[in-house]
Amino acid sequence: MTLFTLGAILCSLLALATALDPIEVKGNKFFRKDGSQFFIKGKQTFSTIEIAKRAKIQIVYHSTCAGISYQLRPNDPLIDTEQCQRDVKLMKELGANALRVYHVDANVDHDGCMKVFADAGIYLLIDLDTFDTYIVPVHNFWTTRHYTKFAEVMDTFAKYDNVLGFFVGNENIASKDDSLVAPYLKAAARDMKAYRDAKGYRAIPIGYSAADIRVGPMLQNYLVCGGNSSESVDFFGLNTYAWCDPGTYTTSGYNDLAEEARNFPVPIFLTETGCNVPGPRQWADMEAVFDEDRMAKDWSGAIMYEWIEEMNHYGIVSYGPPVPKGEPMVDNDIIYDGFTRKGTPTPIHPDFDNLKTRWATLHPTGVSRGDYDPGQVVTPACPTSTQGGWWLVDGNSPLPVLDVIPTRHGAGRVMLQSTGTAAVEGEHVQDSDGGQFVQDVDEDSQAATSYISFSAIVVLGLSFFWGLGGT
């Protein structure tokens, strides 16, 4: 190896390390290294931050930008550097500062895309789980197999300073009776936080992304209750499509969301949003999210759903016309599920421009780290179960340990049974439509095969759009 190549490698490593400073959590807020509050969304272009950084100016006015759901096809979008380069231009035009990615492959190199996004001031929120490691409600398992795979994803991404956080799950609880899986999600967060700390990684926040259903406040409080921060999620995300334009703060119920998150002890933000009916989308909910009199005092921003236009019609860019009706739907490197998923993105009008304009007008100031008193936050009481209701977990019970496998006896009753092995497991296979089947091999299972919840499928970004809001 010549000195030149060594130098080049060191430079690229250095560039990687210094391209973007990691975001840290204090109380229920995200902060940049310079002490300014970080909101997921935006205005204020990255160049301003860069200029200020170079001049070592303390930015009092925090930078805000936009979060985008970014999943071009079922597999990892962060391994195609050229595609990331093509996409990042429009993301910058939009003012994005965060991307959410649902499925990554721990065994592939991500340096290219991670640097493309770091250079653009864009942070990544990444799911530790994927299709075959999803914590499925009907199983309620948190096993060594999950743990090992989650750890592999963390090992792959922990080195990037522009990782904003990891999810242990997305919408695992999506219908009545699903709440029984909540202790396993919390156990997953506990164990992955312990793993992160044992490995000496920086304190990358580990959280959960919830469906907007009526377990809302209970689940939200449960995941942070108990008074032991080692057992709480580091942030809570909510996917909501409750605000359809024209809508209001009260008709959408966002006012209730604000109330339910008052002085919440960890950062909370919308991890999916952007109702698309009747359209065109006005993104008026962003006004409330970033308004400090309404939500921005406790909420840390929003991730719009989603980048690519596909069958569900939530996209804001297109890579080409859909495969015409009647023509065979052939999946290949370019096309998947009838849509082109690679190439030069074209904004979809007027939704793209509406979002750009909306984000460009919002300037929450937030609070500087030094002025912020995290003592204001309140740890909620653990919710108790409501018999026959949506929330079936006694929040004060100890969390399950790894590999303790529950056995269900009738609706809603779960007994813990320690086997010390992860051998009894569901097998997950993906069907041809991209939906996920769960082949149930649990000992006392009733149904041999069941679909996982619709909302979980929607967020894979693959499915038809059946109903209002997608949850």
Ligand SMILES: *[C@@H]1O[C@H](CO)[C@@H](O)[C@H](O)[C@H]1NC(C)=O
């Ligand atoms: C907090 O939780 C961790 C992880 O479960 C545990 O090891 C620790 O003992 C707990 N601390 C207290 C004070 O209970």
